[in-house]
Amino acid sequence: MAVFRWGHSWDAFHDLEREVDRLLQSVNMTFQGLRFSRQYPPVNLYELPDEYLIMAEVPGVRPEDLELTIASGVLGMKGRCVEPEGTSEERFRRQERPRGVWQRSISIPDRVNVDNLSAEFTNGMLKIHLPKAEAAVARQIPVAFGS
Amino acid sequence: MSHEIARTTPVPQPAPPPPVERMVFTPPIDIYETDEGLLLRADLPGVSLDTLELQVQDNKLTLFGRMQPSIPEGAKLLHQEFETGDFLRSFILSDEVAHERISAKLNHGVLEVLLPKAPKAEPRRIQVRTN
Numbered sequence: 001m002a003v004f005r006w007g008h009s010w011d012a013f014h015d016l017e018r019e020v021d022r023l024l025q026s027v028n029m030t031f032q033g034l035r036f037s038r039q040y041p042p043v044n045l046y047e048l049p050d051e052y053l054i055m056a057e058v059p060g061v062r063p064e065d066l067e068l069t070i071a072s073g074v075l076g077m078k079g080r081c082v083e084p085e086g087t088s089e090e091r092f093r094r095q096e097r098p099r100g101v102w103q104r105s106i107s108i109p110d111r112v113n114v115d116n117l118s119a120e121f122t123n124g125m126l127k128i129h130l131p132k133a134e135a136a137v138a139r140q141i142p143v144a145f146g147s
Numbered sequence: 148m149s150h151e152i153a154r155t156t157p158v159p160q161p162a163p164p165p166p167v168e169r170m171v172f173t174p175p176i177d178i179y180e181t182d183e184g185l186l187l188r189a190d191l192p193g194v195s196l197d198t199l200e201l202q203v204q205d206n207k208l209t210l211f212g213r214m215q216p217s218i219p220e221g222a223k224l225l226h227q228e229f230e231t232g233d234f235l236r237s238f239i240l241s242d243e244v245a246h247e248r249i250s251a252k253l254n255h256g257v258l259e260v261l262l263p264k265a266p267k268a269e270p271r272r273i274q275v276r277t278n
Contacts, residue, residue, distance in 0.1 A: 091180040
């Protein structure tokens with residue numbers, strides 16, 4: 001029986017290759033983390049002819065944990081991403097999803113009719129409609145002619 | 148004549164618009180050990196049941212989700228912090244997972260996949276016989 005075989009002598013190499021792969025994958029993960037080092041939740045703002053639209057990515061928030069407020073031109077969003085009851089920390093093999101309580105405030109421009117805000121929550125996306133205020137109608141100003 | 152042909156042959160459908168280059172994201176996941184097996188959770192905001200595909204081939208579990216936020220036509224983007232795209236991630240399943248009993252659900256943009264433990268093979272004694 002051959003004690004030394006060429007084929008097997010490369011095994012260590014394959015192991016190294018696997019190790020490097022794993023390392024690179026973990027680097028990739030840190031980049032993912034960068035996505036969340038910014039303000040949470042990330043929002044996009046769109047403009048439509050009659051309204052502004054805010055879209056926020058809030059996966060995993062239960063509707064009852066979501067709180068939207070409007071006061072003095074500031075829109076407040078508050079929520080929490082929680083693990084179900086009885087989830088113990090040491091049983092996690094991997095933990096990448098953001099967790100905890102979050103809060104974000106967004107200033108709303110004056111041109112928004114704050115009395116008619118509405119919001120929908122579907123598939124972990126929060127969509128807030130901000131209807132535009134009636135544009136101030138140009139008025140004629142009578143000019144009195146002095147004699 | 149050409150009219151005749153046009154009537155009998157199926158009208159060619161207009162070619163679909165060229166696919167727009169979409170971003171592909173790696174969704175963040177949690178893997179949690181339970182008594183029944185492993186629980187995998189992935190954040191997939193904007194993905195609905197219709198745009199989610201979950202597949203097991205050999206020992207690889209692949210999830211693919213298409214983000215479809217309902218942005219009305221003609222909306223002008225003023226400020227952007229996230230991009231629309233697809234979520235893709237795959238996992239190598241260990242032999243401990245009972246592939247045929249994998250189940251999944253999608254709730255509020257979070258996919259939850261239950262990977263049940265396969266029952267351990269009991270050591271079996273093999274009778275050795277002689278002729």
